[in-house]
Amino acid sequence: MDGRKKVLGEERRALLLKLLKNSPTPLTGSELAAEANVSRQVVVGDMTLLKARKEPIIATSQGYLYMKNDSPEPVFEKIIACSHPSNRTEEELNLLVDYGVTVKDVKIVHPVYGDLTASVQVSNRSEVKQFIERIKKTKAAYLLELTNGIHLHTISAASEKALQEAEEALRKANFLVAGN
Template identity: 50%
Template sequence: MQHEKMPSAKRQQLIIQKLKQSDQPISGSDFAKLTNVSRQVIVQDVSILKAKNEPIIATSQGYLYLNEQTNNQKQQVIACKHDASQTQEELYLIVDHGVTIKDVIVEHPVYGDITASIRVSNRKEADEFIKKIQSTDASYLSALTNGIHLHTLESDSIVKIEAACKDLKNSGILI
């Protein structure tokens, strides 16, 4: 029995509703199954919602709705340099202190700053991020800049961020 696909306005309302209710990312494939459309249709819906100023971000795990709860979070941008083989070490050194890696930023000679949302908060998410890079044969953005990149770190405590930075410095990753 084939289900009818959900109309776009209703689908977009559902996307917003589900994202607002979830504190975990929801994949485009999950939304596609729920609404009986392709993942590409969901990508288009999310683009439309972003254009309407809905605070939706795409992470390697799926879509997130940025709630106001992040206001009490401390943030710090750090500069790192390492090769691809040290990515797991870098991510673990950060998340083991209760710090979230919000994004990665590289400076491109033509496009300027390129920022990609990562949203990695624990070892499981770090492993999933690395596995997704490897399984898609994608390159890390830092490959564009000989390993130099920035991360926006986020935590409920600046002390946690400072402890993560100390470990990164001791491992030779923090610039």
């Protein structure tokens, strides 16, 4: 924070919302904090409040993203069940994005907590690389490590054909759970 005046309360949340809505890419908590001249922790609290107000904000590995649904072209979605060791995650994600697919999330069914979902939001190899680097840098565990490799992905694409081709490529590479 510098000598500029802090943006307070509702005015700050309105500013953060405007920044997110106008950004085509995710914005980090640090970037948002710098714009409002507050700490990153304040931004985290603001994001929680905005989400509670049903604003479609998601936290991705690259930062916060406002999920606009103003796309004129239809988006097709599918949930797929995969299984692999963590050291094949980059291969799996690259295979999917190479078919024009966005990997929206990863889900597991935890024996105690039930359904756990985390945003992934990768659509190209550059975003996959950033995601993998962030996992390595933070030494975070992949969710699939909690379920012996079994996990689900919500995938989306501009056509059903892209989803089908990506799914077939996963099958050939032995990423899909049998019966999927």
